[in-house]
Amino acid sequence: MTEPEIYDALDEIFRDVFLRDDIALSPELSAKDVPGWDSFKQIDIILAVEAQFHIKFNTRELDSLHNVGDLVRVVAAKTA
């Protein structure tokens, strides 16, 4: 799956999780930039991404996610 395709899907997931349309996803975007993005929301995002792409993150991969760019890279690698 290409990165633009992944970003499109993530856009939708972020809209649903945060109930906002104005989050502009970029590789540098991280939890500190989005109000309400706490550890629970982080899990919601992860589970939604797993369901969307039919993948499962392992514990090391989860620990390596620091921003949207990390997330996109891992998804791209797992769906390649």
Next chain:
Amino acid sequence: MTELYWLPELEAWRPRLRALAAGDASGADSGAAAWAEAVALANARLDFVRTNALDQIVARRFGETAPPDLATKPVRLALLGSGTMAHLHAAIRVAGLRRGLWITIYENDYGQYWQELSDPGSALHAFRPNAVLFALDPYHLTAGLGAAAGEAEARERLLEWQERLRQCWGLAREAFRCPVLHQTPLPVHPALLGSNEHRLPGSPADFILRFNRELRALADREGADVVALDTRAARDGLRAWHDPALWHRAKQEVSPATAPLYGELAVRLLAARQGRSAKCLVMDLDNTLWGGVVGDDGLEGLVLGQGSALGEAFAAFQDYARELSRRGVILAVCSKNDEANAFEPFDKHPEMVLKRRDIASFVANWDDKPANIRAIAEELNIGLDALVFVDDNPFERALVRRELPMVAVPEVGDDPATFAQTLADAGYFEAVAVTAEDRARGAQYQENRQRERLKSSATDLDSYLRNLEMELIWRPFDRVGLQRTVQLINKTNQFNLTTRRYSEEEVLAVIDDPRAFGLQLRLTDRFGDNGIIAIVIGRMAVSDDLVIDTWLMSCRVLGRQVEPTTLNLLAAAAKRLGARRLIGEYIPTAKNGMVKEHYPKLGFAPLDRRADHGASYVLDLPSFVPAETFITVREG
């Protein structure tokens, strides 16, 4: 499968959620309309993300307080657990919303369930829950246990936990006088031996199995309800319910992705305790109870019973329906057919499991189904929201959903092999106990039809009533009848003057109160026993007034002079407590309009009007003359 697959996909769900969020603050869009829309959005196939989204919007729209004029009693649920449950709150609230219930949740500080329970000054006590759900996770329960432990130690641990549970439930019950739920821990531990894990006494995996087995018996003895996550996980696969990685990360026993189903399981019990479970299964005929169209294919052309896989699947579904009816679910038929054609398989097909006597209301004609479903609800004297409609035809399902949104219409698909499991998974008929009345209900509807026949043959009402040879048998509340009393108090909506809902504990308190009485009334006649059909509770108030706190009756016995006969009993009981006046109240709800004039009809005088269009009435006891009726009364 942990999705809510029996609920329909709702078109334009997201835009509708946005519209609900935007709301109209000017008031054009009333609270009631917004609430109805929220309930509709909850009755769609929601995953956890949409569940959370809907919950957030509802919170924004309604804030902390339930919308006014809610027909249901708001639930204040305390979650008392050892792990993290914050990720489950939204799903619990939305499962409540799906049933029109407003739920407020309190969760104990992490790990502090015992401390908060035993401290009357804690935030838990200040919250004043009216339902408590215990959730002790499997890691907490097995802490310290392991392969080194012997049988004695494992047994000892089990007994300790049972004692602790008894204490927890007892404290909650005593402090809050409310239903207590306990969820089974999930069997999360990996095996140490394997298939014969039970031969390793200290095995945590085996301990959880034993714990869950014995939890059932303990809950029955102590009057708690079990939320059976373990049997669900056995069906769905543990992987769907529990993710060890999430346990390590956030101490979540139940995976957030499965939260919507978790909320369903918990809230079904709360709804059942409020008498909000469905009561009647309405079934289509052609391609729902048998394969083929009886009007076209004829009796011989139907696919039913032994001989084909499809035929066996239809017979198995009929068998499931019959089993439901044997434990108290009413069965009805709603079919587009000539009546004679519709009856024929019931009367003549050798493979039919269901017989005509199993069907309490049988409607076969060419009118549209929503109209016929209304007729069924009227004939059975139950609310439309007590009906579940099963039809293989997606067009009919959509039509009924659109016209009658309060009727539950599961997405059963078109394969009869899955109908029964779909109904079971949807949990419409969740029940916490089976009473003798439940078991006899099918026969009671039969007897009702015989009464109807007598009525049409009798020349006038008096001779009909006299010929019924009715006897009203009354008893004070007692423990034997407790379950039925509580069931009636919590599920009677129409003939219910005050619609006050009471828990078992509150009913027991009436028994112990010397200045109050509760009566359970049974009606028998020449056709059989109608079971306990009415409940009254009286409480002495200031001076010499006896207030009728609760007066409710099953609609099955309307028009049979039970009301004036009950008043005679009430007056006598009130006089025994020294009362000189009876005070009756009518508190209007969305459903009890039929009893608006109840007290004036019985000769009460108006006393006061209420802001909600209800009223109170008074009856002077010294001058009261008991009404003559055709009902013989005795204590028994």
